[in-house]
Amino acid sequence: MYVLEMDHVSKSFPGVKALDDVTLKVRPGTVHALMGENGAGKSTLMKCLFGLYSMDEGQISFNGQPVNINSVKEALALGISMIHQELHLIPYRSVMENIWLGRYPRIGGSKSPVVDHKTMYEMTASLLKELNLNTIQPTDLLRTLSVSKAQSVEIAKAVSYESKIIIMDEPSSSLTENEVEHLFTIIRSLKARGVAIIYISHKMEEILKISDEVTIMRDGKYVGTWPANELTTATIIKRMVGRDLTHRFPSGESTIGGELLRIEGYTSPNPRSFKDVSLTLHKGEILGIGGLVGAQRTEVMEAVFGLRLHSEGKLFVNGKEVVCNNAYDAKRLGMALLTEERRATGIFPVLSVQENLVIANINAYRNKNGLLNAAKMAADTKKSIKELDIKTPSARTLIKSLSGGNQQKVLFARWLLTVPDILILDEPTRGIDVGAKFEIYVIMRELAAQGKGVIMISSEMPELLGMTDRIVVMSEGRVAGVVTSKETNQEAIMELATKYVG
Amino acid sequence: MEMLNAKRVKQFVMDKAIFLVLLLLVIVIAIINPRILRLQVLRDILMMSSTKIIMALGMMFVILTGGVDLGGGRLVGMAAVISASMLQTADYVRRFYPDLGQVPVILPILLAVAVGTLFGMMNGLIVAKFKVPAFIATLSSMLIIYGINSIYFNMPPNNSQPIGGLRADFTFLGSGSVGFVPVIVVFAGIVSIIVWFVLNKTVFGKNVYAVGGNPEAAAVSGINITKTLVGLFGVCGFLISLSGVLEAARTGGATNNYGNGYELDAIASCVVGGVSTTGGVGTVSGVIAGVIIFSFINYGLTFIGVNPYWQNIIKGVIIVSAVSFDIRKYVQKK
Numbered sequence: 001m002y003v004l005e006m007d008h009v010s011k012s013f014p015g016v017k018a019l020d021d022v023t024l025k026v027r028p029g030t031v032h033a034l035m036g037e038n039g040a041g042k043s044t045l046m047k048c049l050f051g052l053y054s055m056d057e058g059q060i061s062f063n064g065q066p067v068n069i070n071s072v073k074e075a076l077a078l079g080i081s082m083i084h085q086e087l088h089l090i091p092y093r094s095v096m097e098n099i100w101l102g103r104y105p106r107i108g109g110s111k112s113p114v115v116d117h118k119t120m121y122e123m124t125a126s127l128l129k130e131l132n133l134n135t136i137q138p139t140d141l142l143r144t145l146s147v148s149k150a151q152s153v154e155i156a157k158a159v160s161y162e163s164k165i166i167i168m169d170e171p172s173s174s175l176t177e178n179e180v181e182h183l184f185t186i187i188r189s190l191k192a193r194g195v196a197i198i199y200i201s202h203k204m205e206e207i208l209k210i211s212d213e214v215t216i217m218r219d220g221k222y223v224g225t226w227p228a229n230e231l232t233t234a235t236i237i238k239r240m241v242g243r244d245l246t247h248r249f250p251s252g253e254s255t256i257g258g259e260l261l262r263i264e265g266y267t268s269p270n271p272r273s274f275k276d277v278s279l280t281l282h283k284g285e286i287l288g289i290g291g292l293v294g295a296q297r298t299e300v301m302e303a304v305f306g307l308r309l310h311s312e313g314k315l316f317v318n319g320k321e322v323v324c325n326n327a328y329d330a331k332r333l334g335m336a337l338l339t340e341e342r343r344a345t346g347i348f349p350v351l352s353v354q355e356n357l358v359i360a361n362i363n364a365y366r367n368k369n370g371l372l373n374a375a376k377m378a379a380d381t382k383k384s385i386k387e388l389d390i391k392t393p394s395a396r397t398l399i400k401s402l403s404g405g406n407q408q409k410v411l412f413a414r415w416l417l418t419v420p421d422i423l424i425l426d427e428p429t430r431g432i433d434v435g436a437k438f439e440i441y442v443i444m445r446e447l448a449a450q451g452k453g454v455i456m457i458s459s460e461m462p463e464l465l466g467m468t469d470r471i472v473v474m475s476e477g478r479v480a481g482v483v484t485s486k487e488t489n490q491e492a493i494m495e496l497a498t499k500y501v502g
Numbered sequence: 503m504e505m506l507n508a509k510r511v512k513q514f515v516m517d518k519a520i521f522l523v524l525l526l527l528v529i530v531i532a533i534i535n536p537r538i539l540r541l542q543v544l545r546d547i548l549m550m551s552s553t554k555i556i557m558a559l560g561m562m563f564v565i566l567t568g569g570v571d572l573g574g575g576r577l578v579g580m581a582a583v584i585s586a587s588m589l590q591t592a593d594y595v596r597r598f599y600p601d602l603g604q605v606p607v608i609l610p611i612l613l614a615v616a617v618g619t620l621f622g623m624m625n626g627l628i629v630a631k632f633k634v635p636a637f638i639a640t641l642s643s644m645l646i647i648y649g650i651n652s653i654y655f656n657m658p659p660n661n662s663q664p665i666g667g668l669r670a671d672f673t674f675l676g677s678g679s680v681g682f683v684p685v686i687v688v689f690a691g692i693v694s695i696i697v698w699f700v701l702n703k704t705v706f707g708k709n710v711y712a713v714g715g716n717p718e719a720a721a722v723s724g725i726n727i728t729k730t731l732v733g734l735f736g737v738c739g740f741l742i743s744l745s746g747v748l749e750a751a752r753t754g755g756a757t758n759n760y761g762n763g764y765e766l767d768a769i770a771s772c773v774v775g776g777v778s779t780t781g782g783v784g785t786v787s788g789v790i791a792g793v794i795i796f797s798f799i800n801y802g803l804t805f806i807g808v809n810p811y812w813q814n815i816i817k818g819v820i821i822v823s824a825v826s827f828d829i830r831k832y833v834q835k836k
Contacts, residue, residue: 024605034616072721072722076724086720088716088718088723089716089719090711090715090716090719090720091715091716092711092715092782092783093708093711093712093715093782097708097711097712099721101708101712101719101720101723101725102709102712102720102722102723103724104705104708113704113705113706114703114704115704115705115708119701254617269586299768325810358699404807406740441636
């Protein structure tokens with residue numbers, strides 16, 4: 001009946017329950033869509049299935065037989081393949097070598113050291129023909145292929161493993177319309193061969209068009225499974241976001257002043273990135289930026305901060321047109337950016353709290369000899385720790401030993417030392433426990449009350465609605481709409497977020 | 503269509519930029535002093551290139567995985583000393599082993615090459631198992647190899663005297679020729695063909711490119727990364743020590759300082775020949791061309807009377823431009 005059954009799967013990471021009693025049942029020869037907001041646990045569930053994560057609890061059955069999957073190799077051997085968002089291919093090798101990587105046919109038996117190129121070519125050619133991939137030659141170098149063709153090669157590789165289940169994680173995210181059509185043709189031919197596809201995507205129309213069944217997840221929990229023909233975009237959205245607003249936010253009214261920052265027509269040189277983005281931030285305002293993963297929210301803000309290129313667009317600070325080509329310019333213009341990846345681009349893990357605190361403002365501590373004024377740095381650190389209530393044994397503690405919430409507060413403090421007027425916060429509460437979240441919200445409110453402007457990129461709907469004054473919703477690199485937070489709801493935002501999708 | 507062709511030409515020039523510049527330099531040298539193009543001189547350059555080709559091909563295996571072997575030069579010295587110490591003529595006064603009989607010429611060579619292969623495999627094991635970056639692992643083995651080799655070289659009765667008086671059947675391998683064709687060039691040719699076969703036709707070779715091109719993809723596809731790394735570092739040690747043996751045969755002697763700095767020439771030749779320092783890209787023909795061009799320039803600059811200090815500067819500029827051009831191909835600004 002089912003080719004795959006995942007029952008009562010639970011998985012925790014330190015501080016977060018990523019999966020809580022999740023069920024997924026997939027029938028052979030069908031496309032099963034897996035849907036949910038960012039962070040709903042779709043990828044975690046798939047990584048458990050593909051042997052990349054181990055489950056804390058739960059049972060996986062494959063063709064009715066209970067199985068243990070401890071590694072990717074075991075998953076592949078069972079007949080489970082995954083097409084990743086970042087393709088796992090070797091750029092300077094041929095199509096056929098990529099497909100048969102690690103399993104090359106050999107001249108004179110499986111122990112022979114010599115690769116049988118002729119057989120490999122023939123096997124690849126017939127595989128490509130079977131999948132109607134006529135424009136790809138077995139000898140083409142991977143790096144000369146388009147993203148769509150490279151993805152087709154990955155699918156061909158999955159088929160060559162005689163996979164019974166192929167997981168596709170956002171397979172259409174970088175494809176054009178025609179290429180998506182082609183992908184669907186391949187998917188249909190896979191279905192006809194009895195292969196089950198688990199299809200992860202945010203694109204509602206695509207899901208309704210290609211899938212047979214839809215499983216929806218929310219906050220790591222299983223919401224339900226429905227036949228696709230019983231669903232509409234509206235019902236899917238409702239089930240994806242239908243949660244109670246349990247998070248609490250500090251109360252407070254913003255006093256919105258004059259214009260502080262304005263961007264006009266920001267466009268990336270990369271055609272797949274942001275296009276024609278305009279927005280305005282006022283003094284004392286908290287402006288939210290919402291959208292799905294891949295909506296290019298981070299990219300736009302990094303471009304404003306000078307970390308990424310933009311080919312068109314103007315930037316105004318306090319009504320004056322300015323140029324911002326790097327983070328140094330941005331700092332001079334009174335901007336501060338808390339990056340999304342706290343560990344990768346935020347903290348210096350093996351440096352102390354003090355060194356992490358003063359680094360963005362280090363020039364201010366130089367005395368006339370060019371040496372650093374230790375007393376002044378220590379005093380500022382002490383003050384910051386007190387003001388933001390950073391829980392650390394001392395200023396000399398290494399930042400890596402603090403909790404995520406306290407690390408984030410240190411990063412806040414780092415930028416506050418530069419006395420910025422404009423704070424750009426990219427997912428400021430990601431991976432932080434509820435208590436620390438509230439404290440971060442309090443800091444944001446205080447900053448706004450001081451007349452600073454705050455931009456917050458967030459994928460958490462309740463946070464967007466509860467904390468901001470207005471929300472710019474982005475979809476596929478464009479601004480889909482600007483809404484007033486008090487007058488909108490989750491469904492309306494989700495609808496805007498999917499406006500240009502698919 | 504014409505646009506496309508113009509783009510393609512531009513791409514080609516970009517991809518081969520350093521190669522074209524060096525070719526230009528070769529032409530300039532040949533114009534300044536056309537006598538460099540005489541057959542006898544070209545033959546000399548080819549002979550000088552032969553041991554370097556074998557060494558650079560070994561180095562290529564490591565660079566294909568994004569690393570370098572800094573111990574290569576010292577391994578040349580060790581292989582040269584080991585083989586030379588056992589292959590001196592019976593009537594030579596200062597023999598390393600005064601009582602050693604006439605051993606078959608192949609035995610000391612095999613011993614030297616086996617030691618080199620072992621050191622290479624140890625490097626590979628350290629890189630694979632302890633995740634030590636290749637340049638650190640091989641920096642350490644560079645010191646260790648030089649230390650061991652110097653202790654050996656300093657043993658009585660040799661006491662750090664240069665090893666000379668090598669047997670004719672040994673030096674024939676390095677400096678002899680059959681007709682007009684030098685034996686050592688034949689050696690380099692045979693090694694090149696074998697390396698080409700291994701890299702392009704065997705599972706091991708394809709795994710080397712895979713591990714270098716995308717280690718994650720290789721691991722996910724069930725390739726044994728440790729085995730591949732140990733193997734390719736072993737091949738590197740094998741080829742480099744073979745080039746050391748031939749270097750002793752070619753020059754008719756050996757000291758513990760033989761080969762010092764050769765690894766840098768080998769790395770430079772690989773990079774000039776299009777082996778990418780980011781891993782996964784490189785061909786045998788490219789490396790051979792890289793070595794020959796580099797040797798030609800080396801020889802040619804002396805030939806046209808350029809001050810040796812200036813030669814160093816020119817070589818430095820060549821290497822840094824080669825790598826910058828190479829990196830430009832693979833790194834795009836975000």
